[in-house]
Amino acid sequence: MTAVFTGAGISGDEPTALPRGFGLRDAVLRTMHEAARDALGALVTDEQLEELCGADYKLEVVLGRLWGTVGPDALDCVLALRVDVPNEAHMLSALHLLRGGTHVTVNFDVGIEMAYDLISGAADLPPGTPREYLGALPLWRQAAPALRTVSSHDEFAAWEADGRPPALLKVHGGLTRDQDALADVVVVDIEELGQLTAERAAAVDGLGAAPALMITGYSGGDPDVYGPLLAAAARTAATWACLELPAGSVVPGDAHDHGIDLVLGRPRGLAATALRELLGAAPPWPSVPFPGDGFNDRFHRWEKDLRAAHPAGTIAEAWAWLLADLGKVDVAVAMFARLDARLRHAEILYNRARGDDREAAREMFRQVGAEAPDAATRLHCLLRLGDIARGRANRQARGVRVLGHLAESYLRAVQVLVATRGGRRHLEEGGDAYRLLQQTSLRLLEQMATVGPRAAWPALALCCRVAARWGDRAARLVRNGNRLSLIRQHRAMLRAVGALLRGTPAPSDVRADMRALRATYRAADDLPGAGNCTVTLAVLARAEGDRPAAHALLGEALTDYAAGRPDGRPLPSGEALVKVMTRLIDR
Incomplete structure (x- = not known):
């Protein structure tokens, strides 16, 4: 039977009427903008809001920044996605499941589950439901087994152990059945970059084994889902029905490349139309509003609670963080200075890396680390000092001074490992210490390979293998998706450099x-991260003897490093990496 994959678009029609596209994201941005203006006055402008709303940032990026400053309260806006009566697309999705189909979704709400319960007779329509629905429901009702909904990590593990039977598979988690809590949701970008768990990835991969696949109510772009979904769709007869796509979307080109039939616009791009065409005969279902509170009412309650619980300045930090992501780093630096948010200010200076930025960041990290009441912040500051020392060794120092900077970088990592007992306490910080060991070793080995005799290359290749094991330990400890991706890229670079030094192709x-x-990285609009991967691909090309391809890839990486930079120049650390790799490739 045809498998189905859906996104939030299936919940856009009445009576559910939940936001499509960037609706929820833009509502959160307006909340943040208002709080930031209260805290920062004229530094916050309407043009900033317009630019952020016009950018391709997903909800997960916006909530990731807000969560990073106010904590879990940021995620409770998802509870505004409450359903009282399911819409036609929900009813048709439930009918598909009832007939034995498999349905994978990144949608958070419980509309499909409610529809299934209505059809099976396990639930009734709530009081106050318009008479149109009361009259339509009897046409849908039939005996059905209980629906298996798989949302939490434990439920996915059980589903995998049971042989992956047909079910409603919510690979980004979702609201609990009573709609008052969240079940292992992926709603911040650091989790998306960490990729799907093995069981959730299996749910997406399994779509390719169905005789056909219908993708609907989904505009693409989830960094953890989009690639696996394309790969699955390429293995079967796939149709992608979508009302509309964002400007500049990569979906049309990717759909063509993967043999997916793309259908856009009304009526065939609507989820209800696509599902009705898939299922054939199905009873009608009304589309009239449900009385009572809707999404806007519930969202405004969350907004009011958020503003009451957190100072405007704390929310303003998240706003400044988003502007830095947008490339308005100088404005963000001014905002963080006004807010006296020293840790985030130091992070932005570290990433801007212009002039004496990193020296200023170094002093801030020292001060924050010395004054911080919590161990996690103190350990983070120590590791950042190690990162800065490594950067000094790479870009600034000459002669014996390099040894001092490298020694400091290694020392900071060791300090954190001692404090965390090898990562047994404070897992994230312990894992980040192993990340620092791997990254510092990688940069040292790259330099040694470019200046040392070729006779030493086999020994350096062995060192690359040892350093990659620190990455293995780091990956077992950390949960931050950004950090996991960085560890993954550095480990791959060590394997690529090791292959080049051995004179053999990499695995x-x-x-x-x-x-x-x-x-x-590109789906997450993180072009420097994409550039790091491109440099690794360049080393792999050279390991296979293709020097022209390696140089072309290094040029592509430089373009990625320059994208969005205020001065149009490549990120200094990226430019330095390309120079080192150019020397290595040309040896």
């Missing part, structure tokens, strides 16, 4: 992994 999985990670 095939390294290239596939870097291509997939580069696509993930």
Whole structure:
């Protein structure tokens, strides 16, 4: 039977009427903008709001920044996605499940589950439901087994152990059945970049085994889902029905490349139309509003609670963070200085890396680390000092001074490992210490390979293998998706450099992994991250003897490093990496 994949678009029609596209994201942005203006006055402008609303940032990026400053309260806006009566697309999706189909979704709400319960007789329509629905429901009702909904990580593990039976598979988690809590939701970008768990990835991959696949109510772009979904769709007869796509969407080109039939616009692009065509005969279902509170009412309650619980300045930090992501780094630096948010201010200076930015960041990290009451912040500051020392060794120092900077970088990592007992306490910080060991070793080995005798290359290749094991340990400890991706890229680079130094091609999985990670970074609009992956691909090309391809890839990486930079110049650390790799490739 045809499998189905859906996004939030299936919940857009009445009576559910939940926001399509960027509706929820834009509502959160307006909340943040208002709070930031209260805290920062004229530094916050309407033009900033317009630019952020016009950008391709997903809800997960916006909530990731807000969550990073106010904590879990940021995610409770998802509870505004409450359903009282399911719409036609929900009813048709439930009918598909009732007939034995498999349905994978990134939608959070419980509209499909409610529809299934109505059809099976396990639930009735709530009081106050318009008479149109009361009259239509008897035409849908039939005996049915209980629906298996798989949302939490534990439920996915059980589903995998049971042999992957047909079910409603919510690979980004969702609201609990009573709609008052969240079940393992993926709603911030650091989780998306961490990729799907093995069981959730299996749900998407399994779509390719169905005789046909219908994708609807989904505009693409999830870094953790989009690539696997395309790969699954390419293995079967796939149709992608969508009301509309964002300007500049990559979906049309990718659909063509993967043999997917793309259908856009009304009426065939609507989820209800696509599902009705898939199922054939199905009873009608009304589309009239449900009385009572809707999404806007519930969202405004969350907004009011958020503003009451958190100072405007704390929310303003998230606003400044988003502007920095947008490339308005100088404005963000001014905002963080006004807010006296020293840790985030130091992070932005570290990433801007212009002039004496990193020296200023170094002093801020020292001060924050010395004054922080919590161990996590103190350990993070120590690791950042190690990162800055490594950067000094790479870009600034000459002669014996390099040894001092490298020694400091290693020392900071060791300090954190001692404090965390090798990562047994404070897992995230312990894993980040192993990340620092791997990254510092990688940069040291790259430099040694470019200046040392070729006779030393076999020994350096062995060192690359040892350093990659620190990455293995780091990956077992950390949960931050950004950090996991960085660890993954550095480990792949060590394997690529090791292959080049040995004079043998790298394992095939390294290239596939870097291509997939580069696509993930690009889907997340993280072009420097994509550039790092492209440099790794360049080293792989040289290991296979293709020097022209390696140089072309390094040029592509430089373009990625320059994208969105205020001065139009490549990120200094990226430019330095390309120079080192150019020397290595030309040896």
